[in-house]
Amino acid sequence: MSKRIVEKLNISPLPEPTVLVTVKTNDKSPNIITIAWTGVFSVHPNIVYIAVHPARYSNSMLRESMEYVINIPSDNIAKTVDYCGIVSGKNVNKFLETGLTPIPASIVKAPLIKECLINMECKVKDILNYGSHDIFVGEMVAVHYDEAVLNENGSLDVEKIKPYGYTLGEYRSMGEKLGVAGYSKSGIKNREN
Numbered sequence: 001m002s003k004r005i006v007e008k009l010n011i012s013p014l015p016e017p018t019v020l021v022t023v024k025t026n027d028k029s030p031n032i033i034t035i036a037w038t039g040v041f042s043v044h045p046n047i048v049y050i051a052v053h054p055a056r057y058s059n060s061m062l063r064e065s066m067e068y069v070i071n072i073p074s075d076n077i078a079k080t081v082d083y084c085g086i087v088s089g090k091n092v093n094k095f096l097e098t099g100l101t102p103i104p105a106s107i108v109k110a111p112l113i114k115e116c117l118i119n120m121e122c123k124v125k126d127i128l129n130y131g132s133h134d135i136f137v138g139e140m141v142a143v144h145y146d147e148a149v150l151n152e153n154g155s156l157d158v159e160k161i162k163p164y165g166y167t168l169g170e171y172r173s174m175g176e177k178l179g180v181a182g183y184s185k186s187g188i189k190n191r192e193n
């Protein structure tokens, strides 16, 4: 089959995470924003990023507080996560509207979301801009795991986290397990293509 050249990519065809980022300033109620553009820059130290459009209410709160929490949702709250991505904290208190529970973080002012089973407290190290979105580079200063996502060895368990992805405007739960990292060591002769 031939390849078609398109002018530009408006939406990522890769599965992206959907996370709930919380932010809090001294004079405003805590806010929640849904973010798909997030990821890891470094492991030692733990450096992550979130890309936030300047028009978002959260953007100014992030600039003021220079702190945020990345809360990882499971698929059972996908609709609530969508809601936090279509309304603005400028007009609604998303904690009150969704019933999500704010609990105090250990270091930053922004709250953790109790219903999200993994929470990462971050302090902003840098703000980058390559165009449409501001990239808030954060150093992870504390990580919280709910007991519910740990297996008997105390390790994170994907089956318990129940993450899901966002692709071409659709939310999709994870499908069946394909293998484990390094499983190609046994050979790639039986590949499908």
Ligand SMILES: Cc1cc2nc3c(=O)[nH]c(=O)nc-3n(C[C@H](O)[C@H](O)[C@H](O)COP(=O)(O)O)c2cc1C
Binding pocket: 018, 031, 032, 033, 034, 035, 036, 037, 038, 051, 052, 053, 055, 056, 057, 058, 059, 081, 082, 084, 085, 086, 087, 088, 089, 090, 133, 166
């Ligand atoms: C699935 C999904 C992913 C989103 N990802 C981002 C993102 O990565 N960056 C961003 O700036 N906005 C993103 N948005 C849009 C914001 O979440 C949305 O504009 C939100 O209402 C902003 O809230 P705020 O005004 O309270 O900050 C996303 C929305 C959805 C539904």
